[in-house]
Amino acid sequence: MNFREGFWSIYREALPVLLVALVGGLFSGLVLEELLESVARFPGLLVMVPVFLATRGNVYGALGGRISSGLHQGLIPPEFEWNDRLVNAVLASFVNGVTISAVIGVLSWIVLQLLGWPSAALSELVAIMLIAGTLTSIVLIFGLLGILFGGYKLGYDPDNLVGPIVTTLGDVFGMVFLFVAVAVVEVVFV
Amino acid sequence: MAAGADLGSWDARTIVSNMLPLLVVLCTIVLWAGITLNEAEALLDEYGLLAVMVPTMVGAGGNLGTILSSRLTTRLHLGTTELDLRDRVLWANVAAVLALAATVFTTLAAGAWVIGQLIGAPLALSALLTISLVSGMSVAVIAVVFGLAATYGSYRLGIDPDDTTIPIVTNVVDVFGMLIFIGVSTLVLG
Numbered sequence: 001m002n003f004r005e006g007f008w009s010i011y012r013e014a015l016p017v018l019l020v021a022l023v024g025g026l027f028s029g030l031v032l033e034e035l036l037e038s039v040a041r042f043p044g045l046l047v048m049v050p051v052f053l054a055t056r057g058n059v060y061g062a063l064g065g066r067i068s069s070g071l072h073q074g075l076i077p078p079e080f081e082w083n084d085r086l087v088n089a090v091l092a093s094f095v096n097g098v099t100i101s102a103v104i105g106v107l108s109w110i111v112l113q114l115l116g117w118p119s120a121a122l123s124e125l126v127a128i129m130l131i132a133g134t135l136t137s138i139v140l141i142f143g144l145l146g147i148l149f150g151g152y153k154l155g156y157d158p159d160n161l162v163g164p165i166v167t168t169l170g171d172v173f174g175m176v177f178l179f180v181a182v183a184v185v186e187v188v189f190v
Numbered sequence: 191m192a193a194g195a196d197l198g199s200w201d202a203r204t205i206v207s208n209m210l211p212l213l214v215v216l217c218t219i220v221l222w223a224g225i226t227l228n229e230a231e232a233l234l235d236e237y238g239l240l241a242v243m244v245p246t247m248v249g250a251g252g253n254l255g256t257i258l259s260s261r262l263t264t265r266l267h268l269g270t271t272e273l274d275l276r277d278r279v280l281w282a283n284v285a286a287v288l289a290l291a292a293t294v295f296t297t298l299a300a301g302a303w304v305i306g307q308l309i310g311a312p313l314a315l316s317a318l319l320t321i322s323l324v325s326g327m328s329v330a331v332i333a334v335v336f337g338l339a340a341t342y343g344s345y346r347l348g349i350d351p352d353d354t355t356i357p358i359v360t361n362v363v364d365v366f367g368m369l370i371f372i373g374v375s376t377l378v379l380g
Contacts, residue, residue, distance in 0.1 A: 006282030011289055014257050018294050021253060025246030026301050033241040033309075036234060046231060047224035050248050054220045054364055057249070058213055058357055066200075075200075085200040092205035099206075100213045111221060117228070163256060171245050 017164040024168035028053075028175035035175070038182045043118035045182070047108045048129065052178060055100050056170030060140045063093040064148065064162030071152050072159075078149040090145075094137050101133025102126055124189050131181035132174070139173045140166070212354065216361045223248060223368035230372045233380065239306045239313050240321075240375055244368075246298050247325065250291070251367040252360035255333035258287050259359070262341045263351050284334055288327070295326030317378055325374040329367045336363055 032049065039045050066089050070076040076086050105126035112119035119125075147165050148158045199205070227234075227244065234241050261283055274280070299315070299322035306312040336359045344355040 003278050003282045003285075006279050007286045007289070010257075010261070010283060010286035014286070014290055015293065018250075018253065018290060019297065021249065022246055022294055022297060022301065025249060026242060026298070026305065028245040029242035029302075030305065030309075032244055033238045036231075036238065036241060039231060044228065046228040046234075047221065049244075050223035050227060050364065050368060051217050051220045053245060053248060054223075054252075054361055055213065055217060057252070058216055058361070059209075061357075062209060066205075070200075084197060088197055088200050088202040089205065092202040092209075095202070095206050096209055096213060099210060100217065103214055104217055107217060107221060108224065111225065115225070163253065167249055167253060171249065175245065 021167045024171045028171040031175040042120040044112045051104050056174045059097045061166045068158035078152045097137040098133050101129040105129035127185050128181045132178045135177040219361045223365045226368050238311045247367045247371040248364050251329035251333045251363040255337040255363050258337040259341045266345050291330030295322045298322045325371040328370050332366050333363045
């Protein structure tokens with residue numbers, strides 16, 4: 001393969017995926033802009049945003065990679081069924097996703113204390129993360145599995161689908177549910 | 191789940207205990223991006239359009255690094271490449287990633303400009319292009335360097351790059367994305 005052929009094949013293959021991720025990113029950016037108004041009520045909220053988004057990619061990217069290998073190896077069928085492997089993989093990523101969300105709340109609070117910056121209460125930050133983390137987990141797990149199974153049956157290589165699906169769904173639903181969580185905690189913790 | 195022993199690497203408890211420590215490490219890394227974002231709150235309040243660009247700036251560097259790494263990993267697994275700087279396909283990959291970055295970050299600036307007009311918080315297209323391309327291309331170069339180093343490093347050490355190296359590199363690159371984006375925005379607008 002010469003330079004020119006290699007260059008264009010990679011460019012053409014990756015561009016659509018990156019542009020879809022960009023649309024997701026811009027949408028979640030709009031939600032973040034709306035969220036800025038809540039920063040006055042919950043100081044330190046912004047510290048959690050990049051970590052929360054990046055973690056969605058880490059947790060569900062791993063789930064997607066596992067499911068995609070499982071499909072390739074014939075270990076799991078492309079169906080929502082009570083399969084021991086599938087149930088374990090889903091359960092593990094749910095536990096990881098929710099636990100790490102709580103950890104983000106605690107770590108952010110500790111960092112804010114160490115820096116001496118204004119901070120919302122520990123319980124408020126953890127509650128926001130737990131609500132947002134749980135809602136995002138549910139949507140991402142079922143969305144990811146649905147698209148991977150459907151794509152696999154249509155003949156797409158699941159390996160190429162995982163990255164963009166996780167980034168786009170993670171950005172969009174992560175920010176939307178963060179917004180929802182902030183609204184809920186605002187009402188509950190008067 | 192009595193058949194836990196037969197599930198091997200698909201056992202939920204194994205997945206959680208393998209992944210959760212790594213997730214906590216990744217969180218601690220990306221927390222720096224959050225601290226940077228929190229510090230830039232005044233800038234974001236003044237120019238809300240910057241917030242719209244944040245999720246893409248945080249994610250895109252990592253995405254580009256992953257595209258490069260996963261292609262190189264596949265080639266290394268297939269035995270079609272060694273660490274050889276004269277390898278033409280290697281440079282085709284690098285050039286394609288940089289071209290993808292140029293396309294994505296130009297589109298990001300254009301998209302942000304359109305959103306600015308729609309939500310009534312406009313910034314000049316030239317300022318948006320400068321911010322997006324200068325920070326985006328810097329992050330892309332960092333993603334290429336780290337992506338190459340991580341892939342070959344873990345190959346030499348006999349670690350599967352998919353397991354630890356790639357996630358760590360993506361998250362580190364995400365942090366650089368935020369630092370550079372806020373830095374460049376401050377220079378251009380501040």
